[in-house]
Amino acid sequence: MNKIIETIGLTKSFGRVKAVDQVNLEIFEGDSLGLVGESGSGKTTLSRLLLKLIEPDSGEIKYSFDPKALRKECQIVFQDPQTSLNPRIRVGEAIAEPMLIHGIFCSKGDDAHRRLWRVKDLLQMVKLPADYYNRYPHELSGGERQRIGIARALASEPKFLVLDEPVSSLDVSVQVQVLSLLREIRQSLKLTYLFVAHDLSTIAYMCDKITVMRAGKILESGSKELIMKNPKDSYTKQLLESSPRF
Numbered sequence: 001m002n003k004i005i006e007t008i009g010l011t012k013s014f015g016r017v018k019a020v021d022q023v024n025l026e027i028f029e030g031d032s033l034g035l036v037g038e039s040g041s042g043k044t045t046l047s048r049l050l051l052k053l054i055e056p057d058s059g060e061i062k063y064s065f066d067p068k069a070l071r072k073e074c075q076i077v078f079q080d081p082q083t084s085l086n087p088r089i090r091v092g093e094a095i096a097e098p099m100l101i102h103g104i105f106c107s108k109g110d111d112a113h114r115r116l117w118r119v120k121d122l123l124q125m126v127k128l129p130a131d132y133y134n135r136y137p138h139e140l141s142g143g144e145r146q147r148i149g150i151a152r153a154l155a156s157e158p159k160f161l162v163l164d165e166p167v168s169s170l171d172v173s174v175q176v177q178v179l180s181l182l183r184e185i186r187q188s189l190k191l192t193y194l195f196v197a198h199d200l201s202t203i204a205y206m207c208d209k210i211t212v213m214r215a216g217k218i219l220e221s222g223s224k225e226l227i228m229k230n231p232k233d234s235y236t237k238q239l240l241e242s243s244p245r246f
Contacts, residue, residue: 002029002064004160004192005050010059012045019045020056021216029064029159032186032193034203034224036239037213043196046213047162050194051076065159072102075153079165081145085137091148092133095119098155122151126181143174150182160192163206168197179206200243204228212236 012020078084105111126147167175210227219233
């Protein structure tokens with residue numbers, strides 16, 4: 001299996017706080033890796049370092065693809081669908097925007113028509129009707145907005161998705177629907193996921209591998225079965241005890 005991303009000694013500080021402290025991490029093609037820890041553990045900072053949304057103080061990140069293609073190959077689904085979408089543009093335009101940025105369907109006279117059909121395909125993929133193309137974000141529910149965020153992230157045809165607490169702001173019943181959708185999309189498109197969350201039960205539902213972070217450091221990593229059945233670190237045991245059954 002090909003290694004898609006590797007970090008070596010990755011470190012990032014904010015003032016006197018080391019948000020990420022000498023982190024070594026490997027993500028392989030096809031992985032669904034869960035990154036779990038309490039608020040302030042460094043998991044969101046680490047995910048943003050991987051996407052080069054922020055720069056490390058030290059350490060190295062290696063990619064299996066040309067780093068110049070990072071914005072196309074790696075996408076993120078944010079925690080809050082309300083703030084991740086521009087309220088002034090229609091849903092269809094929001095989904096099509098990454099295609100324009102990355103030059104997908106942008107070279108021929110009929111490409112506007114092809115983009116339209118691609119957007120409708122993406123709406124179908126996230127199980128929304130095609131007529132949502134002309135709606136505005138405020139006309140949608142929270143779960144529907146998050147589905148639009150997922151469709152938008154898929155528009156550039158990425159290999160790797162960071163899912164940053166993508167259901168934490170949704171009602172429990174909607175959480176299950178969105179998580180099931182994300183599992184289905186990963187299987188159908190053969191994507192690699194980094195799923196960031198503070199709840200081990202959600203991570204276990206979504207992921208094959210688990211990495212536990214606290215105070216900027218990785219405490220343990222392994223298969224879902226290993227971490228859930230035989231956690232080695234006391235902090236992991238605390239997370240497991242405090243997580244509700246999903």
